Amino acid sequence: MPARPAYSRLQIALHWLVAILIAAAWLTHEGMGRALETRIETGASGFEGNTPHVWLGIAVFVAVLIRIVVRRVQGAPGPLPGATPLMEKAATWGHRLLYLLMVLTPALGALAWNAHSEAVGELHETVGSALMLVALGHALVALWHQYVKKDGSLTRITRPQG
Ligand code: HEM
Ligand code: HEM
DSSP states (O other), X not given: OOOBSSOOHHHHHHHHHHHHXXXXXXXXXXXXXXXXXXXXXXXXXXXXXXXXXXXXXXXXXHHHHHHHHHHHHHOOBOOOTTOOHHHXXXXXXXXXXHHHHHHHHXXXXXXXXXXXXXXXXXXXXXXXXXXXXXXXXXXXXXXXXXXXXXXXXXXXXXSOXX
Protein backbone atom coordinates (compact mmCIF):
# COMPACT_ATOMS: atom_id res chain seq x y z
CA MET A 1 0.00 0.00 0.00
CA PRO A 2 1.56 3.37 -1.01
CA ALA A 3 2.29 5.79 1.87
CA ARG A 4 -0.26 8.62 2.01
CA PRO A 5 0.70 12.24 2.85
CA ALA A 6 -1.73 12.43 5.80
CA TYR A 7 -4.40 10.46 7.65
CA SER A 8 -7.89 10.32 6.05
CA ARG A 9 -10.82 12.48 7.21
CA LEU A 10 -12.33 9.40 8.91
CA GLN A 11 -9.05 8.50 10.68
CA ILE A 12 -8.67 12.08 11.92
CA ALA A 13 -12.28 12.20 13.16
CA LEU A 14 -11.81 8.86 14.98
CA HIS A 15 -8.45 9.96 16.51
CA TRP A 16 -9.99 13.04 18.13
CA LEU A 17 -13.30 11.36 19.03
CA VAL A 18 -11.41 8.60 20.86
CA ALA A 19 -9.12 11.11 22.61
CA ILE A 20 -12.18 13.03 23.89
CA LEU A 21 -13.99 9.83 24.96
CA ILE A 22 -10.90 8.59 26.85
CA ALA A 23 -10.53 11.93 28.65
CA ALA A 24 -14.26 11.85 29.52
CA ALA A 25 -14.09 8.23 30.78
CA TRP A 26 -11.09 9.20 32.90
CA LEU A 27 -12.85 12.26 34.35
CA THR A 28 -15.96 10.22 35.27
CA HIS A 29 -14.16 7.38 37.12
CA GLU A 30 -15.04 8.90 40.52
CA GLY A 31 -17.11 6.47 42.58
CA MET A 32 -16.48 3.42 40.38
CA GLY A 33 -14.41 1.73 43.13
CA ARG A 34 -17.32 2.07 45.57
CA ALA A 35 -19.87 0.99 42.94
CA LEU A 36 -17.84 -2.18 42.28
CA GLU A 37 -17.53 -2.94 46.02
CA THR A 38 -21.30 -2.55 46.47
CA ARG A 39 -21.88 -4.75 43.45
CA ILE A 40 -19.63 -7.46 44.89
CA GLU A 41 -21.20 -7.24 48.38
CA THR A 42 -24.81 -7.34 47.16
CA GLY A 43 -24.19 -9.66 44.19
CA ALA A 44 -26.09 -7.18 41.99
CA SER A 45 -26.06 -7.81 38.27
CA GLY A 46 -27.73 -4.67 36.85
CA PHE A 47 -26.23 -1.43 35.60
CA GLU A 48 -26.38 0.48 38.87
CA GLY A 49 -23.61 2.88 39.91
CA ASN A 50 -21.64 5.29 37.77
CA THR A 51 -23.15 4.63 34.35
CA PRO A 52 -21.50 7.52 32.40
CA HIS A 53 -18.06 5.96 33.07
CA VAL A 54 -19.22 2.58 31.83
CA TRP A 55 -20.95 3.94 28.69
CA LEU A 56 -18.05 6.23 27.79
CA GLY A 57 -15.65 3.29 28.23
CA ILE A 58 -17.76 1.04 26.01
CA ALA A 59 -17.84 3.83 23.40
CA VAL A 60 -14.00 3.97 23.53
CA PHE A 61 -13.82 0.22 22.99
CA VAL A 62 -16.17 0.24 19.98
CA ALA A 63 -14.56 3.34 18.40
CA VAL A 64 -11.06 1.86 18.79
CA LEU A 65 -12.08 -1.40 17.12
CA ILE A 66 -13.51 0.60 14.19
CA ARG A 67 -10.30 2.65 14.15
CA ILE A 68 -8.11 -0.44 13.90
CA VAL A 69 -10.15 -1.80 10.98
CA VAL A 70 -10.02 1.59 9.15
CA ARG A 71 -6.26 1.76 9.79
CA ARG A 72 -5.74 -1.68 8.24
CA VAL A 73 -7.83 -0.79 5.20
CA GLN A 74 -6.55 2.75 4.60
CA GLY A 75 -2.97 2.52 5.93
CA ALA A 76 -1.05 5.49 7.35
CA PRO A 77 1.37 8.17 6.15
CA GLY A 78 5.03 7.20 5.87
CA PRO A 79 7.69 8.48 8.30
CA LEU A 80 7.90 12.21 9.07
CA PRO A 81 10.45 14.14 6.98
CA GLY A 82 13.90 13.88 8.61
CA ALA A 83 12.93 10.95 10.87
CA THR A 84 15.80 8.60 11.73
CA PRO A 85 15.16 4.81 11.62
CA LEU A 86 15.14 4.86 15.45
CA MET A 87 12.49 7.60 15.57
CA GLU A 88 10.43 5.66 13.04
CA LYS A 89 10.60 2.52 15.19
CA ALA A 90 9.73 4.48 18.34
CA ALA A 91 6.66 5.98 16.59
CA THR A 92 5.48 2.59 15.28
CA TRP A 93 5.84 0.86 18.66
CA GLY A 94 4.49 3.86 20.60
CA HIS A 95 1.35 3.84 18.46
CA ARG A 96 0.99 0.05 18.80
CA LEU A 97 1.28 0.38 22.58
CA LEU A 98 -1.45 3.07 22.56
CA TYR A 99 -3.77 0.81 20.53
CA LEU A 100 -3.12 -2.09 22.92
CA LEU A 101 -3.80 0.02 26.03
CA MET A 102 -6.92 1.53 24.42
CA VAL A 103 -8.38 -1.97 23.86
CA LEU A 104 -7.20 -3.45 27.19
CA THR A 105 -8.41 -0.66 29.49
CA PRO A 106 -12.15 -0.85 28.73
CA ALA A 107 -11.99 -4.65 28.29
CA LEU A 108 -10.55 -5.05 31.81
CA GLY A 109 -13.12 -2.56 33.19
CA ALA A 110 -15.95 -4.59 31.70
CA LEU A 111 -14.39 -7.84 32.97
CA ALA A 112 -14.02 -6.45 36.53
CA TRP A 113 -17.64 -5.26 36.47
CA ASN A 114 -19.14 -8.48 35.11
CA ALA A 115 -16.90 -10.95 36.95
CA HIS A 116 -17.34 -9.01 40.26
CA SER A 117 -13.55 -8.90 40.67
CA GLU A 118 -11.63 -6.36 42.79
CA ALA A 119 -8.31 -7.75 41.51
CA VAL A 120 -9.26 -7.20 37.85
CA GLY A 121 -10.60 -3.77 38.91
CA GLU A 122 -7.16 -2.87 40.21
CA LEU A 123 -5.54 -4.10 37.01
CA HIS A 124 -8.05 -1.96 35.07
CA GLU A 125 -6.99 1.08 37.12
CA THR A 126 -3.28 0.42 36.55
CA VAL A 127 -3.64 -0.18 32.79
CA GLY A 128 -5.95 2.88 32.53
CA SER A 129 -3.34 5.05 34.29
CA ALA A 130 -0.64 3.70 31.94
CA LEU A 131 -2.87 4.66 28.98
CA MET A 132 -3.20 8.22 30.29
CA LEU A 133 0.57 8.52 30.86
CA VAL A 134 1.53 7.15 27.44
CA ALA A 135 -1.13 9.36 25.76
CA LEU A 136 0.27 12.41 27.57
CA GLY A 137 3.81 11.53 26.44
CA HIS A 138 2.47 10.99 22.90
CA ALA A 139 0.82 14.45 22.89
CA LEU A 140 4.03 16.10 24.17
CA VAL A 141 6.14 14.37 21.50
CA ALA A 142 3.60 15.45 18.83
CA LEU A 143 3.82 19.09 20.00
CA TRP A 144 7.64 18.91 20.02
CA HIS A 145 7.62 17.63 16.42
CA GLN A 146 5.21 20.33 15.30
CA TYR A 147 6.69 23.38 17.04
CA VAL A 148 10.37 22.54 17.66
CA LYS A 149 11.28 20.25 14.74
CA LYS A 150 8.63 21.91 12.53
CA ASP A 151 8.08 18.73 10.49
CA GLY A 152 4.30 19.11 10.15
CA SER A 153 3.42 16.21 12.50
CA LEU A 154 0.22 17.80 13.87
CA THR A 155 -0.90 18.86 10.40
CA ARG A 156 -1.11 15.17 9.42
CA ILE A 157 -3.70 14.50 12.13
CA THR A 158 -5.65 17.76 11.63
CA ARG A 159 -5.82 18.19 7.81
CA PRO A 160 -7.29 15.21 5.94
CA GLN A 161 -6.05 13.74 2.67
CA GLY A 162 -8.59 11.51 0.92
C1 HEM B 1 -10.86 3.94 28.15
C2 HEM B 1 -11.82 3.70 29.00
C3 HEM B 1 -11.67 3.72 30.49
C4 HEM B 1 -10.79 4.43 31.29
C5 HEM B 1 -9.70 5.42 30.88
C6 HEM B 1 -11.06 4.05 32.67
C7 HEM B 1 -10.39 4.53 33.80
C8 HEM B 1 -10.65 4.16 35.10
C9 HEM B 1 -9.93 4.62 36.27
C10 HEM B 1 -8.77 5.61 36.25
C11 HEM B 1 -10.46 4.02 37.36
C12 HEM B 1 -10.02 4.18 38.82
C13 HEM B 1 -11.12 4.75 39.67
C14 HEM B 1 -10.83 4.77 41.17
O1 HEM B 1 -10.91 3.71 41.80
O2 HEM B 1 -10.55 5.85 41.70
C15 HEM B 1 -11.52 3.16 36.89
C16 HEM B 1 -12.29 2.38 37.72
C17 HEM B 1 -13.23 1.50 37.26
N1 HEM B 1 -13.72 1.38 35.98
FE1 HEM B 1 -12.94 2.26 34.33
N2 HEM B 1 -12.08 3.12 32.68
C18 HEM B 1 -12.49 2.90 31.36
C19 HEM B 1 -13.49 2.05 30.94
C20 HEM B 1 -14.29 1.26 31.75
C21 HEM B 1 -15.34 0.35 31.31
C22 HEM B 1 -15.77 0.10 29.86
C23 HEM B 1 -15.87 -0.24 32.43
C24 HEM B 1 -16.97 -1.26 32.57
C25 HEM B 1 -17.72 -1.75 31.64
C26 HEM B 1 -15.15 0.29 33.58
C27 HEM B 1 -15.37 -0.09 34.88
C28 HEM B 1 -14.65 0.36 35.97
C29 HEM B 1 -14.78 -0.20 37.31
C30 HEM B 1 -15.68 -1.36 37.72
C31 HEM B 1 -13.88 0.51 38.13
C32 HEM B 1 -13.60 0.29 39.63
C33 HEM B 1 -12.34 -0.53 39.75
C34 HEM B 1 -11.89 -0.71 41.20
O3 HEM B 1 -11.88 0.24 41.96
O4 HEM B 1 -11.44 -1.84 41.54
N3 HEM B 1 -14.20 1.21 33.14
N4 HEM B 1 -11.63 3.27 35.52
C1 HEM C 1 -6.06 9.87 24.68
C2 HEM C 1 -5.37 10.60 23.82
C3 HEM C 1 -4.72 10.10 22.55
C4 HEM C 1 -4.55 8.83 22.06
C5 HEM C 1 -4.98 7.52 22.70
C6 HEM C 1 -3.84 8.94 20.79
C7 HEM C 1 -3.47 7.87 19.97
C8 HEM C 1 -2.86 7.97 18.74
C9 HEM C 1 -2.48 6.86 17.88
C10 HEM C 1 -2.70 5.38 18.23
C11 HEM C 1 -1.94 7.36 16.74
C12 HEM C 1 -1.38 6.55 15.56
C13 HEM C 1 -2.35 6.56 14.44
C14 HEM C 1 -2.04 5.48 13.42
O1 HEM C 1 -0.94 5.48 12.83
O2 HEM C 1 -2.91 4.63 13.21
C15 HEM C 1 -1.95 8.80 16.87
C16 HEM C 1 -1.46 9.69 15.94
C17 HEM C 1 -1.22 11.02 16.19
N1 HEM C 1 -1.60 11.72 17.34
FE1 HEM C 1 -2.60 11.00 18.90
N2 HEM C 1 -3.59 10.26 20.52
C18 HEM C 1 -4.11 11.00 21.59
C19 HEM C 1 -4.06 12.37 21.73
C20 HEM C 1 -3.31 13.21 20.95
C21 HEM C 1 -3.07 14.61 21.21
C22 HEM C 1 -3.61 15.39 22.42
C23 HEM C 1 -2.26 15.07 20.21
C24 HEM C 1 -1.66 16.44 19.97
C25 HEM C 1 -1.31 17.29 20.88
C26 HEM C 1 -2.01 13.97 19.29
C27 HEM C 1 -1.25 14.02 18.14
C28 HEM C 1 -1.10 13.01 17.23
C29 HEM C 1 -0.39 13.16 15.96
C30 HEM C 1 0.31 14.40 15.47
C31 HEM C 1 -0.47 11.92 15.31
C32 HEM C 1 0.10 11.56 13.94
C33 HEM C 1 1.49 11.04 14.05
C34 HEM C 1 2.05 10.82 12.65
O3 HEM C 1 2.36 11.81 11.99
O4 HEM C 1 2.14 9.67 12.24
N3 HEM C 1 -2.66 12.84 19.79
N4 HEM C 1 -2.51 9.14 18.10
